[in-house]
């Protein structure tokens with residue numbers, strides 16, 4: 533039985549509480565965005581109850597991401613937190629949950645909503661000025677380094693074109 537599977541028969545008698553950690557693998561979480569990687573396990577604390585033909589899932593979800601700031605390219609941790617997550621899982625109709633016998637797996641519902649909460653453009657801070665204003669070489673952003681290298685790069689490109 534998976535950590536987020538619940539028994540429908542048991543839910544007829546009582547609500548089910550689920551709490552623990554789930555790895556990114558168990559969550560089947562893949563990010564195609566190279567600026568975002570899943571850092572830690574998902575932390576969840578959920579209460580599942582059956583209301584007529586629906587399951588109502590309420591609780592909290594939290595997941596740490598290793599992100600790269602899109603402006604300054606600094607590494608940072610971004611916490612996706614859904615402290616009052618709520619999800620209704622229908623047991624009948626066209627959207628009904630997939631069942632394995634008596635069991636319904638809540639994993640896809642958790643996964644879909646946590647992915648929706650990922651940052652589209654991760655920023656280390658709201659007003660990040662970006663890479664041009666940072667000090668990559670100990671405070672000497674201009675002068676001998678930096679842009680003066682550019683002409684030689686372009687002349688090398690020109691040489692390549694002539695070949």
Ligand SMILES: [Zn+2]
Pocket residue numbers: 601602603604605606655656657660661662
């Ligand atoms: Zn930044």
